[in-house]
Amino acid sequence: MGMRFKDREEAGRRLAEGLPQFRERPDTIILGLARGGVPLAAAAAAVLYVPVGAVLVRKLGIPGRAETAFGALAWCRGEVVRILNKPLRELLLSRGISAAAMDDVEAAERAELRRRAKEYPGIDHDLQGKAVILVDDGLATGATMRAAVESVRAAGATTVIAAAPVASLEASTSLGRVCDWVFCLHIPGKFHAVGAFYEHFDQLTDADVMDLLKDPRA
Numbered sequence: 001m002g003m004r005f006k007d008r009e010e011a012g013r014r015l016a017e018g019l020p021q022f023r024e025r026p027d028t029i030i031l032g033l034a035r036g037g038v039p040l041a042a043a044a045a046a047v048l049y050v051p052v053g054a055v056l057v058r059k060l061g062i063p064g065r066a067e068t069a070f071g072a073l074a075w076c077r078g079e080v081v082r083i084l085n086k087p088l089r090e091l092l093l094s095r096g097i098s099a100a101a102m103d104d105v106e107a108a109e110r111a112e113l114r115r116r117a118k119e120y121p122g123i124d125h126d127l128q129g130k131a132v133i134l135v136d137d138g139l140a141t142g143a144t145m146r147a148a149v150e151s152v153r154a155a156g157a158t159t160v161i162a163a164a165p166v167a168s169l170e171a172s173t174s175l176g177r178v179c180d181w182v183f184c185l186h187i188p189g190k191f192h193a194v195g196a197f198y199e200h201f202d203q204l205t206d207a208d209v210m211d212l213l214k215d216p217r218a
Contacts, residue, residue, distance in 0.1 A: 004199060005197060009043045012039060013047055016045075016046075029127070029130055030050055030135060031133070053125045054123050058074075058110075059071075059143060060102070061105060080151075083143065085143070132160050138167065139162075140193075140194060145175055160178075161182075167184040
């Protein structure tokens with residue numbers, strides 16, 4: 001397996017150790033992709049002494065195979081960015097998955113974004129002119145991270161870094177085309193589930209994330 005992490009908090013601290021150039025920089029903010037990236041972002045922000053917040057993201061999962069994404073949504077400062085894997089969507093249509101079924105997935109995920117936007121603190125930071133470090137607990141396809149990148153760019157971020165403890169080669173390569181920098185601690189030869197690289201990888205609740213985002217740095 002190569003590199004493993006005890007939990008999300010340890011992974012966030014280890015990410016921060018690799019980003020010392022951002023320590024105490026007034027123009028920098030760390031945003032976790034909610035939900036899984038928020039504990040890492042909070043831990044990293046505590047090490048680097050910079051503000052922390054969140055970007056709301058939702059994967060658009062293939063009907064019947066929800067773990068595989070045909071796109072993603074990201075909410076930042078009231079705007080929703082949508083990205084699609086167009087070749088995959090066309091392939092799915094050719095194999096009998098209807099456009100209506102994929103539209104239903106998107107409608108449900110947009111509704112979930114709206115619900116979280118009403119409840120989560122720490123999602124309305126002014127990003128104009130900022131260096132934004134986007135953090136997730138792992139990057140399998142990179143779809144949600146790419147949507148997050150586009151959303152913070154649209155909100156005025158001048159420098160965008162995508163950071164994760166572990167990523168697939170596919171994800172890190174594709175993100176390199178849209179980020180100023182992709183920072184990963186481990187890019188394994190064979191990538192399976194993100195949780196396989198953690199000793200403890202519990203599911204997070206809204207309450208877990210909101211507690212972290214109530215920290216004074218948020």
